[in-house]
Amino acid sequence: MSVTDGLDVYVVGGAVRDELLGLPQGDRDWVVVGASPQEMIRRGFQPVGDDFPVFLHPQTKEEYALARTERKAGRGYKGFTFHTGPDVTLEEDLKRRDLTINAMARRSDGTLVDPLRGRDDLERRVFRHASDAFTEDPVRILRLARFAARFTDFALAGDTLQLCRDMVSSGEVDALVPERVWKEMSRGLMNEKPSRMFAVLQDTNALAVVMPQLEWNPEVARATDLSAARILSLPSRYGVALSQTREHAALSTHLKVPAECADYARLTQVLSERLDMLPLPPSPTQQAHLLSRAQYVLETLEVTDSLRKPARFRDLLGVVLCTRHSAAENLQAEITRVESWTEVLDCYLQVDAGAVARQTEGGANRIKEAVRAARLDAIAACLGKIAPG
Template structure:
């Protein structure tokens, strides 16, 4: 929405509003526009409610525009009032300035605003850090929110040509040593980690978390981080889905089930993580019909063929020789066997059903060429 649009919009006319945060950052980087967040300066919750804005905020006033449904937050300051990332009190008085609001943000590149007339408001030199490709904390208040360590790591995965300012990394280390990372709840950790895994270079997230000391606190079960990180990067380059990337992440973890419970990962991620080692263990023996059927059955490809194909892609990323097109034909051949007809044919002798079904599947695999 341009300045002219804002002046004509009855919901925002007369308000001092700015686009803030990621939308400004991404615009300056030449990246596609995503969701915009707005800050309103000099107003009260009652002012916005009278204009038709719908309140949705919990801890602090956030409102949805009555037409665009974009988020508008009142300018606010915050003060640490307890341990962890939830221990804050907020002040949203009409006297809070835009600069005060920007100074509470995490990184300088996220602490810029765009005025309705197009002017850039950048009191913390975020544009200079963008140009230098540096991720730098705004101020000492960074230490009050341990989620910011996770966000910083995620930005490292997303922006592959950025580095972390030395003083910011040192600050993260002090936070971890002070126990702030121990206050993170699993849902918030997984939210940030999963977004990092779906970024361009997930290994950079892992590296930054390791350098800060946070990785050992939030994912102590992980093993061979450098090796699996490189494999997750390859999965990212191939645009493979999150469950595949997570399965690769914890592939060499002896306690992957414990890690999944710690992070409370979704069921599909936990299933991929559980089945990938199974597949890798049976693939070397899948040189004939019997070995291929074992792989198909042990990885439940009959019920979930698409998951099996995703697991094969993960196996391929690890360096295992995988003929994806051939496996697709083999799975289709086995799934094409009419188990009901075989059961009906063996109705007088139920003990014959299982071996007859196995023979039919093996014959189907033998009749299906690799190429």
């Protein structure tokens, strides 16, 4: 006998939406109608969650939530009280969800329950709010923006756009905490077309509120989508998205992003400013020119900590290349620059610091100077090989 026998259970939300779109289904969420917390516990479900009753299935560990309604009781996305009595219907539960395409359910016999005509909006490729309760939770603007980055052929319904703008003008979006903004932003960056996330936030007037320092324009948008097309990592995509943001450190602090992402944003701009140092242009005083450039290149490798993190340096080269890709006529020149920096990095890494130390007399400072001089010589030699004839 199954622990769900006799329960009125439905698969809800994203799993139903993705099934209808012919997409792979991720985790399934379930709603239970007409049951109490005591009944769920008696059947072996494990209670989780503090705000409202959610339970883990004892075998599958999938989440089963009791059908609920909610009432706005304060400002922001935490200002709600919930009611989860056995009298709450499935339709009432679905109506409180964010979008019509997420407000569908499947019965155990496969019947689709779609009181808000979400399937029609799927076919029309439209994002539409499920009810006016959408305005009570500012996180829904972030989720909407993230969905736009994933479902790239969907458009935002006009009345839903206006609701979002009203939420911004009323100050409701001011209550969003940075951690939640980053959670949705990071997920949106990893979708197919992240520029659409920023476009929705911009169209709803929310972008200036949740990411006040971000400098966003069509060039950055194209570069960010290119970083997704190249399947770059989250820190790399974040670095691209902030590539023209002068106050990138302030924004990273504001959003409380992981340290790795903040580093990529900072170092992307450092390397972008220095990338043009290679390859060397022709020079009548080639040797002096090589030594001057070698010193600058060495400083770049040091400031980016490429000795300890060479893989990150190579990632950063890819990030900078994305930011410059829009100028198609110069693409080959940019690729050549990246290749030159990669060659120099390899020469830099090949210096045997241990061998230099063994051959150097004196204390630690003397050894450190000798190792650095050996690396400088290696870089200069490498530059001589890749310099134009």
